[in-house]
Amino acid sequence: MERGRSNIPPTNYSSIDDTISILVVDDDITCLAIVAAILKKLKYEVVTVKHPNDALCTLRINGGAFDLVISDVHMPDMNGFELQRAITQEFNLPVVLMSADDKEEVALKGLESGAAFFIMKPITPDDLKDLWQFAAMKRKEKANAFEERQKYIDSDESVNEDDDGKRKSPKKERCEDKNGGNSQSYSQKRPKIVWTNSLHNRFLEAIRSIGLERAVPKKILEVMNVPGLTRENVASHLQVLVFLSSDNHI
DNA sequence: ATTTGAATAT
DNA sequence: GATATTCAAA
Numbered sequence: 693m694e695r696g697r698s699n700i701p702p703t704n705y706s707s708i709d710d711t712i713s714i715l716v717v718d719d720d721i722t723c724l725a726i727v728a729a730i731l732k733k734l735k736y737e738v739v740t741v742k743h744p745n746d747a748l749c750t751l752r753i754n755g756g757a758f759d760l761v762i763s764d765v766h767m768p769d770m771n772g773f774e775l776q777r778a779i780t781q782e783f784n785l786p787v788v789l790m791s792a793d794d795k796e797e798v799a800l801k802g803l804e805s806g807a808a809f810f811i812m813k814p815i816t817p818d819d820l821k822d823l824w825q826f827a828a829m830k831r832k833e834k835a836n837a838f839e840e841r842q843k844y845i846d847s848d849e850s851v852n853e854d855d856d857g858k859r860k861s862p863k864k865e866r867c868e869d870k871n872g873g874n875s876q877s878y879s880q881k882r883p884k885i886v887w888t889n890s891l892h893n894r895f896l897e898a899i900r901s902i903g904l905e906r907a908v909p910k911k912i913l914e915v916m917n918v919p920g921l922t923r924e925n926v927a928s929h930l931q932v933l934v935f936l937s938s939d940n941h942i
Numbered sequence: 943a944t945t946t947g948a949a950t951a952t
Numbered sequence: 953g954a955t956a957t958t959c960a961a962a
Binding site for chain 2: 908909910923927930931934
Binding site: 884 | 954955956957
């Protein structure tokens, strides 16, 4: 058969500062249209599909030559998590999940399972305008939330750009991989712990599995099982968490 | 003696 | 402002 694909230009959907291409997946055509419209207005190249299988097919056609995939969580046949797993397995692409479910657990599950980001509906342009970041960081996408904790302990200046002082948006953290010539990584003096999102998620998950009332630093530390993390680290973080919880801080 | 939570320091 | 450290109490 000839390659009868009609409207999929052979242009490489690369992340050259020209155009970032995004594949949007949502069975709700209304939401699909809204997201697509917003993205297009933000100068992203947008391809929309309304079925998870279509998403996989589209990706396979061009070898995953997208910069990012945005998918709804609730879909027939395959939910967002499953799709995210499939895409992660087959391609090296950041997957952003979106859902109307504002339960924190859903968001946590998404991030823990490897999603790059989680957006809650209704989607606003503000939620989408910074998506290029994920496309940019995909270049060296490889980090289990488990291993990276052992490695982020390495910058002496503690100027980790996990959230680079941004707002409330959850983000996936990155850590410098191989030594790029800056091999000052022999840190005997431990830098400050950076409570990245996945680390925090792990922290929360540990508390939840223990039970809020019985969660004490030592127990939390055990459940978290993070090398290098101390009981004091957990205690300090717990103190903040309790403080924020007791007060009216969203 | 160990661990905790709060206060205080960096 | 976030994380570490100190410290008295359990």
